[in-house]
Amino acid sequence: MDVAESVAESVAESLARIAEADPRLCAFLEVWEDAAPVPDGSELPLYGLPFAVKGRAGLRSYAARKLVEAGAVPVGATSVPGPGTYWQTWGLGARGRTLNPYRRDLTPGGSSAGSAVAVAAGMVPLATGSDGAGSVRIPAAWCGVFGLRTTRGLLPSPDRTGLATAGVLGRSAAELEAYLGCVVEGYEAAGVLPGRAVWSPDLGFAAGPDLDEEVVGIARAAAERLFRLEEPPGFALLDPKEEWFAIRGGSAPGVVARENAARLAELFTGVRVLATPTTPFRPHGHEGPGGRFSTSLTWAFNVSGHPAVSVPAGFTEDGCPVGLQLVSDFGTEGLLAGVAASVPPWTPNGTNSPR
Structure with missing residues (x-):
């Protein structure tokens, strides 16, 4: 199997996992069934990596655009709190209320609810988020995944108050590194770690x-x-x-x-x-x-x-x-x-x- 076939299979597996798990968990607002890697992108650093974006506007975010430029493939938009939902709460997907994949009687947190659930349930390895009060970190904690919010001003944000910054949710630290390496200009990995x-x-x-x-x-x-x-x-x-x-x-x-x-x-x-x-x-x-x-x-x-x-x-x-x-x-x-x-x-x- 060549590289193009391998990455196409990875995207297809992600879409299949969404089709299997999302009816139960309601993590997605939209799924893009025709998602596919670009044919000539094998030299790109994230070629063929399936990822999800937070909310219907997520694909327009700076971070999502940079991930696409790096070869990653967006497969859908994840749930956020529905209209009129109290700000501390969960998410509303296309099929209903977003559920915690470990305890479906409990909330996954929010507002990056669907992004956390999609990663936790193995539907995607990485999803974008935004964090204005804990909206990446709280669902990451309650869904058992990794969630990072960036320094204020590091990446463009539509939030004029400065409270919300771009963030990422991943199944491991490798996804955090991949995100930072592609969306942060001049990003350098850590040297000696603190004890x-x-x-x-x-x-x-x-x-x-x-x-x-x-x-x-x-x-x-x-x-x-x-x-x-x-x-x-x-x-x-x-x-x-x-x-x-x-x-x-x-x-x-x-x-x-x-x-x-x-x-x-x-x-x-x-x-x-x-x-x-x-x-x-x-x-x-x-x-x-x-x-x-x-x-x-x-x-x-x-x-x-x-x-x-x-x-x-x-x-x-x-x-x-x-x-x-x-x-x-x-x-x-x-x-x-x-x-x-x-x-x-x-x-x-x-x-x-x-x-």
């Missing part, structure tokens, strides 16, 4: 009854497999909740953004990575999160503009995926992807398998 990280279970403000001890424990254990953890006394960020809403409403970043940026700058002079749980609790049901905020550990970095990645950490006793969030200094996506490469993709077994 230390600062651990914070709550960033100093998210403690309380919504902080699930089992989730925190699983995330910490995953961090301990990667780093020698430090917990500097007194490290805390300010709660960004009110300022996030103010910025989303059109206000300029204020005291919280400046103070948190200063605290993170000081932190990153001594250590290169901050580790936290990606979410404070496990996935909620399809009725919604109630008054809880799944974003409480993610949106501080949308306000500050730092890059962050969620990597698979393990599973709760009741079969819910848990994510570990890693944050680093501005422009250090290569560092995060390099650390993520030390995290093996979760190998499904028994009940811990996408269905």
Whole structure:
């Protein structure tokens, strides 16, 4: 089999997997059954790689265009929250509500819901996303995949507030590296990886009854497999909740953004990575999160503009995926992807398998 036949088969397999799994999981708004690699693209770095884009407008995004230029093949547009859906919630595909592939009674997270589900269920190896409060990292955590949000301003974004940046979801760190290598001009992979990280279970403000001890424990254990953890006394960020809403409403970043940026700058002079749980609790049901905020550990970095990645950490006793969030200094996506490469993709077994 020559290269062209091999990549055509890869795209066909992706489309077949979508046809088999999407009626159950509702990850897609549109599927492009006629998707095919360009005939003369064998020299392109991502030649024939099937990928999905977030939402119907996703194919027009800068990142998607760069992936296509690199030879990747878009096979469909993934689900996002439906009209009138409360902003913290899930996704609505062409066939109905998007379901978590590990626990179909629970949400996959959002707003890059379909992208995370499509990757987790093996429909595509890579999907684009965008992250304005945790919209890549939260579904990555709750679907057991890798999800990276980029530094503010690194890539073009239609979000004038600056909160949302482009991101990617992948089945492993290799997909994150492939994305960054093709969409970030001058991208360089990480060199020597850090042996230390600062651990914070709550960033100093998210403690309380919504902080699930089992989730925190699983995330910490995953961090301990990667780093020698430090917990500097007194490290805390300010709660960004009110300022996030103010910025989303059109206000300029204020005291919280400046103070948190200063605290993170000081932190990153001594250590290169901050580790936290990606979410404070496990996935909620399809009725919604109630008054809880799944974003409480993610949106501080949308306000500050730092890059962050969620990597698979393990599973709760009741079969819910848990994510570990890693944050680093501005422009250090290569560092995060390099650390993520030390995290093996979760190998499904028994009940811990996408269905």
